[in-house]
Amino acid sequence: MKITVIGAGNVGSRLAKLFIIAGHEVTIGSREQEKAVAIAAKLGDTVKGETYRNAAASANVILITTPWANNATLDLIPELGNLTGKIVIDCTNPLAPDYMSNTLGYTTSSAEEIAKLIPGVPVVKAFNTIFAEVMEPGKQAFDGQKATGFYCGDDAAAKEIVAKLIEDAGFEAVDTGVLKNARYLEPMAQLNIQIAYGLGGGTNVAFRYMRR
Amino acid sequence: MKITVIGAGNVGSRLAKLFIIAGHEVTIGSREQEKAVAIAAKLGDTVKGETYRNAAASANVILITTPWANNATLDLIPELGNLTGKIVIDCTNPLAPDYMSNTLGYTTSSAEEIAKLIPGVPVVKAFNTIFAEVMEPGKQAFDGQKATGFYCGDDAAAKEIVAKLIEDAGFEAVDTGVLKNARYLEPMAQLNIQIAYGLGGGTNVAFRYMRR
Numbered sequence: 001m002k003i004t005v006i007g008a009g010n011v012g013s014r015l016a017k018l019f020i021i022a023g024h025e026v027t028i029g030s031r032e033q034e035k036a037v038a039i040a041a042k043l044g045d046t047v048k049g050e051t052y053r054n055a056a057a058s059a060n061v062i063l064i065t066t067p068w069a070n071n072a073t074l075d076l077i078p079e080l081g082n083l084t085g086k087i088v089i090d091c092t093n094p095l096a097p098d099y100m101s102n103t104l105g106y107t108t109s110s111a112e113e114i115a116k117l118i119p120g121v122p123v124v125k126a127f128n129t130i131f132a133e134v135m136e137p138g139k140q141a142f143d144g145q146k147a148t149g150f151y152c153g154d155d156a157a158a159k160e161i162v163a164k165l166i167e168d169a170g171f172e173a174v175d176t177g178v179l180k181n182a183r184y185l186e187p188m189a190q191l192n193i194q195i196a197y198g199l200g201g202g203t204n205v206a207f208r209y210m211r212r
Numbered sequence: 213m214k215i216t217v218i219g220a221g222n223v224g225s226r227l228a229k230l231f232i233i234a235g236h237e238v239t240i241g242s243r244e245q246e247k248a249v250a251i252a253a254k255l256g257d258t259v260k261g262e263t264y265r266n267a268a269a270s271a272n273v274i275l276i277t278t279p280w281a282n283n284a285t286l287d288l289i290p291e292l293g294n295l296t297g298k299i300v301i302d303c304t305n306p307l308a309p310d311y312m313s314n315t316l317g318y319t320t321s322s323a324e325e326i327a328k329l330i331p332g333v334p335v336v337k338a339f340n341t342i343f344a345e346v347m348e349p350g351k352q353a354f355d356g357q358k359a360t361g362f363y364c365g366d367d368a369a370a371k372e373i374v375a376k377l378i379e380d381a382g383f384e385a386v387d388t389g390v391l392k393n394a395r396y397l398e399p400m401a402q403l404n405i406q407i408a409y410g411l412g413g414g415t416n417v418a419f420r421y422m423r424r
Contacts (some may be wrong), residue, residue, distance in 0.1 A: 105399075106317035147358065152404075177406045184403035187317075191362070191396035194389045201423070209355035211267035212327040212414070 002164070004029050004059035006052065006076070008039045011091055012065035013168060014135035015127060016043050021137060022168035029055025030060075030092075031156075054158030056080040061161065063089045068110055071098040077114060083121045087158040089165070090114050091127040093189045100198060102190045111152075111182035122155030124162040124184040129189045130171065131196065131203040131204070139204075140170035148174050150188070152181040174209045215405050216241050216271035218264065219278035223303055226347035227339060227381060231348060241267025241274075242267060243291075259379040261422065268292040272375065275301045275339075280322055283310040289326060295333045300371040301377070302326050302394070303339040305401045312410060314373070314402045323364075323394035325404045334367030336374040341401045342383065343415040351416075352382030358387050359418030362400070364393040376402065378411035386421045 004027045005012045016026050020043065027048040032034035036049030046053075056062055062080065066073045072128050073092050090183045094104035104110060115123040125136075126149060134140060134147050140145065149171035153159045159175065166173035176185060188207070198201045216239045217224045217229050217259065228238050237350035239260040242248035248261030249269035255314045268274055274292065275385075278285045287305050316322060327335040338361060339347075346352060346359050353359065361383035365371045371387065388397060400419070408415045 006300050053236060059235060102318070102422050104318075105395075106314070106319075142424050145420075145422060147422065174407065176403055181403065181406050183317075183397040184406065187396040187399035188403060191388055191393065191400060194393050194396065195386065195421070199387060205421060205423045208357075208422055209407070210357060210359065210420055211417045212353050 001025070002027070002058060002060045004055040004062045005062050006055070006062060006080070007066035009065065010132035011127065011135065012063065013039065013043060014132050015065065015091070016047065018135060018163070018169040019139065020044055020047065024168070025204055027055045027058055046119045047196045052076060052079045053081045056083060056086070059086060061087045061089060061165065063091055064114065065091045068092050068094045068103070074109065074113060074117065081121060085120050086121060087161060088114065088118065088121055089124055089127070089162055090125050093128050093186050099193055102186060105183060105187055109182035109186050111179050115179060122153060122158035123179060124151055124153035124158050125179060125185055126151040126162050126166060128185055131192065131194060131205065132201040134206050135169070145171040145208055146170065148172050148209040150174050150176050150185055151208070152176040152179055152185060154179045174177060213237070213238070214272045215275065215280055216267040216273070216337045217318060218267070218292070219276065221277065222312065222344035223339065223347065224275065224277035225255060227277065227303070228259065228349060230349065230381040231377070232256055236380070239267045240268055241255045242376060262298060264291045267296070269409060271298060271299060273299045273377065275303055276326065277303045277421050278389060280304050280315070286325060288327065289329045295330050298333060299373060300326065301328065301331055301339070301374055302335055303336050305340050305398050306378060311405055317395060317399060320411065321394035321398050323391055334365060334370035335391060336361040336365035336370050337391060337397055338374050338378060340397055341404060341419055343404065343417065345415040346418050347381070352379045354418060357420055358382065360382040360384050360421040362386050362395060362397055362421070364387050364388040364391055365402065366391045392408045
């Protein structure tokens with residue numbers, strides 16, 4: 001797949017690496033091309049750096065990994081241009097600037113707010129409950145038990161592709177239903193933050209959904 | 213400990229059994245004593261059945277396992293009488309009558325609503341993210357991995373006791389901070405419902421919080 005990562009911070013740069021290892025073609029999108037090229041160069045020889053619009057144009061799948069506060073994510077969506085025919089993976093969480101609370105919930109979610117801006121484009125929520133520290137080669141599993149990559153969305157075909165990407169990145173994909181269920185996935189991420197940062201447990205942790 | 217279970221349905225009756233096995237003294241509280249006695253008899257010879265008020269009066273710890281819809285839980289709290297010096301464990305979720313959505317969230321939680329009714333009494337949220345099917349002897353672990361019993365509350369001493377009870381019931385206790393964080397635990401339970409019922413995955417599943 002041709003995967004573009006928007007926002008190459010902690011989460012974005014790590015997911016980029018995991019997708020490169022899995023054999024995907026990865027482009028980093030940034031507001032300025034120079035910055036994108038510099039980040040891409042750090043990630044590997046095959047990684048391209050492009051402006052938001054060019055990075056989005058060349059991709060099948062676009063990962064949104066930008067901060068939520070100060071409208072950072074919602075403001076950049078229109079800069080991506082026409083996304084018809086592409087899949088958007090929302091990895092964001094509607095965190096307050098200090099990370100310690102969610103600024104949306106119960107009646108909406110960051111996934112739904114993003115989807116409103118790009119009608120007709122399938123949005124899938126994924127990767128938002130996994131800490132960046134766990135998004136490293138060899139760190140996706142704990143004693144052989146893979147961390148779970150929960151995802152949700154309204155487009156079955158897009159979800160199938162995202163499930164495969166979650167597995168490619170080394171996690172166990174678990175479908176959690178419609179995009180509206182991001183209202184439950186985003187609080188789960190905040191729970192993780194409360195344990196890791198609020199209580200000082202650290203981010204070398206992950207949720208696993210166990211079945212038998 | 214002297215543990216009273218309010219609401220001996222799927223969750224309450226199973227937790228009662230697990231606490232009996234762990235050597236605790238268990239009382240079932242119901243609106244009518246006859247009903248309480250009948251339920252108690254099914255659970256074991258040592259289990260008592262009492263009215264809400266008497267059941268609460270004799271306990272150190274009171275588990276609330278009643279349905280949320282139609283104000284069922286909030287209406288019965290005053291019937292428990294004076295709870296000073298006791299610990300209340302809130303196992304509820306603010307579910308709609310069809311279970312498929314939460315009726316509270318983001319700005320409050322069922323745990324906080326219960327706490328408002330009993331000022332000065334420590335309320336600890338626990339057991340709400342575990343399906344009743346997993347609350348059975350021998351079913352608390354999946355391939356040797358214990359299901360996680362997340363809990364939160366504002367009273368450190370009460371939380372310590374509840375953590376011990378979670379472990380006594382066969383689960384791994386994980387502290388998630390202040391009672392307000394029930395706003396994140398309750399959506400997590402709804403996520404579980406969406407996967408188990410909404411998508412038909414079934415309830416023989418559990419969350420595990422992995423650390424290393």
